[in-house]
Amino acid sequence: MYSIFLYFLFLFEMDKQQVSIIPQPNNITMTDQIFYFDEDVQFLHSLSRENSHELLNQFLTMVNADSEANFHFVQSHLKKDKIANFLNFDNSKKYVYIADDLDDPLLGEEGYLLDVSSKHVKILANSVKGIFYAFQTIKQLLPFSDSEKSEFCSFSSCYLPGLIIEDYPRFKWRGMHLDVGRHFFTVEEVKKFLDLLALYKFNNFHWHLTEDQGWRIQIKKWPRLTSFGSCRAESPQRGNRNVGDGIEYCGFYTQDEIKEVVKYAEKMFINIVPEIEIPGHSSAAIASYPQLGNPNGPTEVLTRWGVSDGVYNIKEETFLFLEDVLSEVMELFPSEFIHIGGDEAPKGPWKNNPEIQEFIQKEGLIDEHGLQSWYISKIESFLNKNNRRLIGWDEIQEGGLAPNAAMMVWRNWQYGIDAANKGHDIVMSPTSHSYFDYYQGVSENEPEAIGGYLPLKKVYSFDPIPKELDKSKFDRVLGAQGNLWTEYIYDWDKLMYMAFPRSAAMAEVVWTLPEFKNYDSFLKRWQAGLKRLDSLGVNYRILSDDDF
Numbered sequence: 001m002y003s004i005f006l007y008f009l010f011l012f013e014m015d016k017q018q019v020s021i022i023p024q025p026n027n028i029t030m031t032d033q034i035f036y037f038d039e040d041v042q043f044l045h046s047l048s049r050e051n052s053h054e055l056l057n058q059f060l061t062m063v064n065a066d067s068e069a070n071f072h073f074v075q076s077h078l079k080k081d082k083i084a085n086f087l088n089f090d091n092s093k094k095y096v097y098i099a100d101d102l103d104d105p106l107l108g109e110e111g112y113l114l115d116v117s118s119k120h121v122k123i124l125a126n127s128v129k130g131i132f133y134a135f136q137t138i139k140q141l142l143p144f145s146d147s148e149k150s151e152f153c154s155f156s157s158c159y160l161p162g163l164i165i166e167d168y169p170r171f172k173w174r175g176m177h178l179d180v181g182r183h184f185f186t187v188e189e190v191k192k193f194l195d196l197l198a199l200y201k202f203n204n205f206h207w208h209l210t211e212d213q214g215w216r217i218q219i220k221k222w223p224r225l226t227s228f229g230s231c232r233a234e235s236p237q238r239g240n241r242n243v244g245d246g247i248e249y250c251g252f253y254t255q256d257e258i259k260e261v262v263k264y265a266e267k268m269f270i271n272i273v274p275e276i277e278i279p280g281h282s283s284a285a286i287a288s289y290p291q292l293g294n295p296n297g298p299t300e301v302l303t304r305w306g307v308s309d310g311v312y313n314i315k316e317e318t319f320l321f322l323e324d325v326l327s328e329v330m331e332l333f334p335s336e337f338i339h340i341g342g343d344e345a346p347k348g349p350w351k352n353n354p355e356i357q358e359f360i361q362k363e364g365l366i367d368e369h370g371l372q373s374w375y376i377s378k379i380e381s382f383l384n385k386n387n388r389r390l391i392g393w394d395e396i397q398e399g400g401l402a403p404n405a406a407m408m409v410w411r412n413w414q415y416g417i418d419a420a421n422k423g424h425d426i427v428m429s430p431t432s433h434s435y436f437d438y439y440q441g442v443s444e445n446e447p448e449a450i451g452g453y454l455p456l457k458k459v460y461s462f463d464p465i466p467k468e469l470d471k472s473k474f475d476r477v478l479g480a481q482g483n484l485w486t487e488y489i490y491d492w493d494k495l496m497y498m499a500f501p502r503s504a505a506m507a508e509v510v511w512t513l514p515e516f517k518n519y520d521s522f523l524k525r526w527q528a529g530l531k532r533l534d535s536l537g538v539n540y541r542i543l544s545d546d547d548f
Helices: 003-012 053-062 080-089 130-141 185-201 255-266 283-288 318-332 354-363 368-385 413-421 456-460 471-476 492-499 503-511 518-529 529-534
Strands: 028-034 041-045 094-099 112-116 120-124 161-169 175-177 203-207 240-244 273-280 337-341 389-393 404-407 424-427 477-484
Touching: 028 477, 041 053, 053 094, 053 130, 120 130, 130 161, 130 185, 161 283, 175 503, 185 203, 185 255, 185 492, 203 477, 255 273, 255 318, 273 318, 273 368, 318 337, 318 368, 337 368, 354 368, 368 389, 404 413, 413 424, 413 471, 456 503, 456 518, 471 477, 477 492, 477 503, 492 503, 503 518, 518 529
Parallel strands: 041 094, 094 120, 175 203, 175 477, 203 273, 273 337, 337 389, 389 404, 404 424, 424 477
Antiparallel strands: 028 161, 112 120, 112 161
């Protein structure tokens, strides 16, 4: 513990002017000026988006200008060059100006320019996405409220440090994953998780909705998926995973609840990627509708962790079922990508099914791996006809990758390199750096986890672009994500403990350019932001010797 004290004493003496923003901006210049919010501030905007009112209100809420001072934004109808002249004409005026017509190729769709002096706060971007991400930076710059009623400062005590930030993300895909199949999280809990993802500028939420241990999404054409498949008779006992607890465990989302979450995420520019497991991890579905499985398939929702022998058969009725499911999923989720799992599909039931063996011979497939490739290609064709793209775990490349599929790499980095070299998009999510269900400290000092060891420092060291990948293929790496598998994550507090601060480290991995990353700086900035997380009820893990 004494070493930790000395470490933070050292950090305290480091650059005292450094602001505490996660992820670290890619270009920041500090000045000695300060912008104070007071009754003289004018609020101006020239946002082009019709529904900009809610976005502007977010800013007013951050500085409590809506409740305490009753301020509002005034839209400027001047052209860009004219408004610039107007704002610079009278140096005595204090103003906040927000515009999304910057037209700066470097910033792209998600970047922003934040310029703060003693007289102005300029928030400029090419799109409202950039404005939103600028707001997330400003949230972390504003002083924290001493009031228990709000995480934000009171208007009269709000100020921003003088600086110029030119910031934009390194990767298109900045994701976090949540498995709700093993343990279910309510709509309100999912929303709270999305709030935190938005704060750290994540833009993809991978929602793992179906599993051997429970089917969590309402499908109206196939009601037993939730009336039967959303409940398991018991779960492994906590602390003794080989014994059942004897307690029924249930939970699913109605389609109205799904729509509510999708709409909530859209306001924060978070795309939700739904995952429907195909062809394996399907025990809950097969137990609900046995005709979908193979001989001697599962008859109950799995009550133990691990992989079952539940795998779909190849009958026409089964593909009609899958098309029905995916059709309803696509109605709910506007995401370009639909995740179909594809991982850990057991081949034994196919080997032991005479009809399937006859089909493999007839079609000239090499083996059961070739059958899985055929299976994935068939599903991909259906998704493509509906203007969607298939993405799956890296097992989908076994037997040959479907023509237009994207791949999520979790096992071997070489799988990602091979896929990228063949022209496929990849998302890097390897167990070595991205599995946040692993222990993050010495196991005897940590709550029960699935195993493994992934300390904070290793997450932060992650570079999603494999060293062996040719530079000409770098653009095939869409980005990366952290994964929260929930066999041993029972509730909200445990979820937060396993997610943070590792998710914050992942946020910096996918946003900040490598040359601007610094682990010591990250630790300092993380510590500086804890008061805000405390107010939000985030049960983060306190740093220990494992983290230095």
